[in-house]
Amino acid sequence: MTLIDWIIVVVPVSFVLYMGFNARKYVRSVADFLSAGRVCGRYVICASDVANALSIITLVAYVESHYKTGFALSFWMLIMGPTAMILALFGFCVYRFRETKAMSLGQFLEMRYNRTFRIFAASLRSISEVLANSIMPAIAARFFIYYLDIPHYLNIFGLQIPTFSLIILICLTIAISIICMGGTLAMVITDAIQGMLCFPLIVVFIIFILYQFSWQQEIIPVMMDRVQGESFLNPYDISNLRDFNLFFVMILIFNSVFHRASWIGSGLSSAAKNPHEQKMASILGAWRGQVSVILYMLIGLAIITLLNHRNFSTQAKDIRNSISAHISKELIVDKEKRAAFDKAIKAVPEQIQKIGIDKPLSQKNNLDTPILKTAHNKLIEFNGQIQGNAKFQQYRTLFHQEMLASSMRSLFPTGIMGLFFLLMILAMVSTDNTRIYSAAVTINQDVILPLKKKPFTMKQHVWSLRIVSISIGVFFLLASNFMAQMDYIQLFVSIMCSMWLGGCAPVMIFGLYSRFGTTAGAFTSLISGMFLSLGAILIKRNWADIVYPWLDQNGYVESVGKFLSNVSKPFNPYVVWEMNAIKFPINSYEIFFIISIITLFLYCSVSYFTMKEPFNLNRMLHRGKYNLDGENKEQFKMSWRNLLIKMVGITKDYSRGDKIIAWVFFLQSFVWTFLCTFVGAIIWNTIHPWSLENWGTYFFIVFLVVPLILVTISVFWFGIGGLIDLRRMFRDLKDRTVNPLDDGRVEGHMSLADKDKLEALDKETANRS
Secondary structure: OOHHHHHHHHHHHHHHHHHHHHHHHHOOOHHHHHHHHHOEOHHHHHHHHHHHHOOHHHHHHHHHHHHHHOOHHHHHHHHHHHHHHHHHHOOOOHHHHHHHOOOOHHHHHHHHOOHHHHHHHHHHHHHHHHHHHOOHHHHHHHHHHHHHOOOOEEEEOOEEEEHHHHHHHHHHHHHHHHHHHHHHHHHHHHHHHHHHHHHHHHHHHHHHHHHHOOHHHHHHHHHHOEOOOOOOOOOOOOOOOOOOOHHHHHHHHHHHHHOOOOOOOOHHHHOEOOHHHHHHHHHHHHHHHHHHHHHHHHHHHHHHHHHHOHHHHHHHHHHHHHHHHHHHHHHOOOHHHHHHHHHHHHOOOOOOOOOOOOOOEOOOOOOOHHHHHHHHHHHHHHHOHHHHHHHHHHHHHHHHHOHHHHHHHHHOOOOHHHHHHHHHHHHHHHHHHHHHHHHHHHHHHHHHHHHOOOOOOHHHHHHHHHHHHHHHHHHHHHHHHHOOOOOOHHHHHHHHHHHHHHHHHHHHHHHHHOOOOOHHHHHHHHHHHHHHHHHHHHHHHOHHHHHHHHHHHOOOHHHHHHHHHHHHHHHOOOOOOOOOOOOOOOOHHHHHHHHHHHHHHHHHHHHHHHOOOOOOHHHHHOOHHHOOOOOOOOOOOOOHHHHHHHHHOOOOOOOHHHHHHHHHHHHHHHHHHHHHHHHHHHHHHHHOOOOHHHHHHHHHHHHHHHHHHHHHHHHHHHHHHHHHHHHHHHHHHHHOOOOOOOOOOOOOOOOHHHHHHHHHHHHHHHHHO
16 A cells, blocks of 8 residues: 555545534434434435445455356346345335334334334344344454555554454444444435445446456456356356355345345434335335446456466465465464464465366365365364364355455555555445444334333433444454354354344234234244254354264264255255265255244244234324325226336326336336346247357346446436435435424334324224224
């Protein structure tokens, strides 16, 4: 990093922090701190989500998984297009949650179930969320250490300070400072600015990578050089991929629908002016996602090519040696053993793959295999079989996670290196403050607040949110320092989140859309999901050093392995459970799916047997006689024209511009992405299968050229729209009338008069009964 690079980083970050500090003067009520005063427009929300979507942990996880599996799986992921389109156009869950006027998840749960369940569910969600997100600062800190190539210890005033801990402290301090300045309001403003800065940065990196690597001469030949069953290009030839295959795609589709409302309830999910703006932000957000996808894809392709093409073999050896040297400083304390380890790694010869002559690469035998085998043997030599396996598990995980940072440092010149560092800083800040604040709001609003008999004053309420946020930040700091990664990042986060996600989906979906769900069913679903997930976590965490050795000592390895193999056999080759001394046979996605099915069955069964009377959904959604806003909800009349309009999601709230956006989104997501590029390709390959060269051309057009056009449009559209919305937002914040005592305890963001009307309607309904 040169002086120019540091200037590129420091100036924009300082401006973002200044705007967050300036947001303090607009916080005049608890609703401002919690929901940004509900004055956000669609483009502000969309621009804010750009920064949130670009997280270091997501990019590292993307590179980690696609380095192993390539991009053939991306073809089957196109089926997510119509799924996302339907969910967005119909406002599935998002629209109904906004109708409840709840400012947090717990408020909704108390409306739908009861206060006891609100406290229990909020506590469980907070624990799960905090544990899952506790690795984020650790991933970011390691990324910056490897990217900047700085030592693991710094000498400050004669004291040896761990660089890892220092970076985590700085990252969390920036994130928590923005939260304390103005809560959701400060986060919306800073994230929107960061999002608008990210758009041009993404375009710069796309152009640089396309200039640096030849698509036909370097990228495609490397992607074609894979064994049968593990193709990086042909989606019909991926049967031997283990963790990321068609079953993985099926689970993602299932989750996108089943868990649509699982993390809803704070921040931007309740910050829009009205339900329609929230819905439009969701539609634009689905389009905005194309921007981050193309960046992730090109960075993944760049790293695969850089580390596997013979034109970059010398550079690739330096990268692998650098990664290993950094990891050895973390895992090997003894200096003599560490020196011997590094010497053995450096002795591994430069790997040159002659494409078309040498044997194609695979997951088990690739250009990283000599390094990994050498490291495994040395770690067993230093630590013994059991501890050596556990150490190698950490080494292998860190080796793949840090490919991104070391490869980008080696690839980028001055200026570009600073711009990428800036992008990662912006991504880190927006992600950290969003995750910390989400957990803080849940704990404060849904655990602390319901337990208090006397309401907080406005200042007490805001300070309570700040203190909880700081406490979570301290926990992140401690957890990150003691966290030992054991699996792919995405799989690790999945198993942590499944403590909440395992049983919450039926609670949320049926809470918003059914009258039969009961509190007993909700408790059963959450508790069973929690215990099943905890059991899975303990087994996976202790598999290599405790569980497998115990099975081996008692002679259960063969019988358990046979049982797992027989159970998974009908689903081979996509689900293969084979005994392994290092890794638990069932991956986290499979565990997550099994737990979700079990809890869904339990919720429905228990609710069916315990329901005394149907729940009053109209009251919770403020519909019919409970409609306090004076809006007439339109009734759907069946006809082919109305059915098509309903499919596109158009309602009476849509302006002419909204209708154009909805139709364009429908045509792009459904007609082009699904019918033309997915269904059309399947029909074509059924009649005449494509060669690998044809698949390379397909990916170039569908995943590169078309998204580039969308990125170009998005840079101007969302950038200008975001600036206009941000200006309008500041004007509304100045001119509005607020109720500083409104804390949204049960009925959400509504006046006391409206609450009195609801109570009167409840009495009237009770008298009629």
